[in-house]
Amino acid sequence: MNDKLIVNVDKVKQVNTAAVYGMIDQQGPISRVKIAEQSQLAPASVTKITRQLLATGLIKEVAQQASTGGRRAISLMTEQANYYFVSVRLGRGEMDISLFDLSGISHAHCCKTMTETEQQALVDDLLTQIDQFIQQQVDSSAKLIAVALTLSGLVNPGEGIVVYTPHYQLRDCPLAKYIEQRFGLPAYIGNDTRAKALAEHYFGATKDCLDSILITVHNGTSAGIIVNGRVFMSQHRDVGEIGHIQVDPLGEKCQCGNVGCLETIVSNNAIVKRIEKLIAQGRPCLLSTPFNINDVCQAANQGDTLCKQVLVQVATVLGNSIAICINLFHPQKIVLGGEIMASEAILLPTIQQCVEHQALSSFSENLPITVAHFQNSPTIGGLALVKRALLDGSLLLRLISDKAE
Numbered sequence: 001m002n003d004k005l006i007v008n009v010d011k012v013k014q015v016n017t018a019a020v021y022g023m024i025d026q027q028g029p030i031s032r033v034k035i036a037e038q039s040q041l042a043p044a045s046v047t048k049i050t051r052q053l054l055a056t057g058l059i060k061e062v063a064q065q066a067s068t069g070g071r072r073a074i075s076l077m078t079e080q081a082n083y084y085f086v087s088v089r090l091g092r093g094e095m096d097i098s099l100f101d102l103s104g105i106s107h108a109h110c111c112k113t114m115t116e117t118e119q120q121a122l123v124d125d126l127l128t129q130i131d132q133f134i135q136q137q138v139d140s141s142a143k144l145i146a147v148a149l150t151l152s153g154l155v156n157p158g159e160g161i162v163v164y165t166p167h168y169q170l171r172d173c174p175l176a177k178y179i180e181q182r183f184g185l186p187a188y189i190g191n192d193t194r195a196k197a198l199a200e201h202y203f204g205a206t207k208d209c210l211d212s213i214l215i216t217v218h219n220g221t222s223a224g225i226i227v228n229g230r231v232f233m234s235q236h237r238d239v240g241e242i243g244h245i246q247v248d249p250l251g252e253k254c255q256c257g258n259v260g261c262l263e264t265i266v267s268n269n270a271i272v273k274r275i276e277k278l279i280a281q282g283r284p285c286l287l288s289t290p291f292n293i294n295d296v297c298q299a300a301n302q303g304d305t306l307c308k309q310v311l312v313q314v315a316t317v318l319g320n321s322i323a324i325c326i327n328l329f330h331p332q333k334i335v336l337g338g339e340i341m342a343s344e345a346i347l348l349p350t351i352q353q354c355v356e357h358q359a360l361s362s363f364s365e366n367l368p369i370t371v372a373h374f375q376n377s378p379t380i381g382g383l384a385l386v387k388r389a390l391l392d393g394s395l396l397l398r399l400i401s402d403k404a405e
Helices: 003-027 032-039 043-056 119-137 175-183 192-203 268-280 293-301 305-329 339-358 380-391 394-404
Strands: 059-064 073-078 083-090 094-101 106-113 143-151 154-156 161-164 171-173 187-191 212-217 221-227 333-338 369-371
Touching: 003 032, 003 043, 003 073, 003 380, 003 394, 032 043, 043 059, 043 394, 083 119, 083 380, 094 119, 094 380, 106 119, 119 171, 119 175, 143 175, 143 192, 143 380, 143 394, 154 187, 161 175, 175 187, 187 192, 187 380, 192 212, 192 221, 192 380, 212 305, 212 339, 221 305, 268 293, 268 305, 268 339, 293 305, 293 339, 305 333, 305 339, 333 339, 339 369, 380 394
Parallel strands: 083 143, 143 187, 212 333, 333 369
Antiparallel strands: 059 073, 083 094, 094 106, 154 161, 161 171, 212 221
16 A cells, blocks of 8 residues: 555544544533534544544543433543543753643642753653652553653754753753653653643633733743644744843843843843842842742732832833734733732733733733633643643544554
C-alpha cells in the first residue's frame, strides 16, 4: 500500500476518533445516535470508535431515563478516573511535580530544588527527580499514560524541543525525546503561560469563550493567546512574548539584550527594585528591606502610598500593552495571572481605563478583564497539554493501540 495513503488513513482515524471522544467529553451523557447526527459519521463508524474507547476505559455507558417512559436509553460519558499522568513545572531553581487523573484531581504533589543549570546535568537531574516521584507516589496498579512538562521560554511543542529558557542552559534541547526514552511514555512539552492559557480555556476563567488572552506577570511577562479554542502558534513554535515589547526606548536593559522591554517595568523583580530605589531616595514606605512582591501587594492593600503609586504605574504600562493585544486579536476575554493580582482592586481599574482609552471601542466595549482562575496551581499547564492530546486524538490512538497489543 502507498505510504501516503497509509498516512492519510491514520490521520482520518485520528480525526474521527477525536471528534467522537470530544463530543462525549463536552456533551456527555450523549447517545450514539446523536454523536452520529452531529459528527456526520456513519453509525457503524461511531459504533466501532465507541467500542474501542469503551475497551480502553476512556468512556463508559450510563443509563438515561427515557422522557416518555419505556426502556431507558444508553448514553456515553467520559471515564476520567482510570488513567493518571505526571505533570511537571520547571521553575527558577525549583521543580513542581504532580500526579493527576484525567478529571484534573491531583493525587500527589511535591516541590524539588534544582541546582543544576547546564543542559546535560539538568536533564539527568530532571529525569531522576521524576523517576523518584513515580517510584514514591504512583501505585504499581495505576495506569500511567504520559508525562507533561512546562517551563518559561521558547518551546517547539510539536517537536518537544526547548528552544530557549532564561533560567537554565537549555538550547534546542529535545527534552520530550529524553523523557520518552526514559519512561516509555508519550511526553508533552510546552511554555508554561501558553499551557496555562489552555488550562483556563478547558477548565477555568475562559471556558465560556473561544478567543481569549492570558497575561502572566512573574519574573517576566508573557501571554498565552487562544484563538478558536486553540493556542495561537506559528508553525508549531511559540508566540506571545509580550514581555519583550519595547515600552521605554530610554529604559532599563532587558535580559533579552534589548532596552526598555515591558518586563523591565512589569515583572516582580522590576517592581521590587523600583520600590527599593525610591525608598533609598528617601520616599516613605511601610516596607523595609528585604521584601518581595507579596509584601509589596500587602502594603499597597493596606494603603501604603508608595506601593500603590508604583503598582498604578505598572498597571498603566501593562494596560497600554493589553490594548495593543486587543487591537491585534479581538479577544472575548482578558485574564491576568501572577502574584501582583493580589492587588487586583488597585490594578484592574487602571488597566481597564487604559484599555478604554487606547483599544478600538468596538473591540473593547464590554470586554471582561479579570483574574485567572488558576493562580496557585503551578502544574496545571501539564493537565491542559494532556487534555489537548486526548482531544486531538493523538493520545487516544496510542492508548487504543496499547490496549490492543
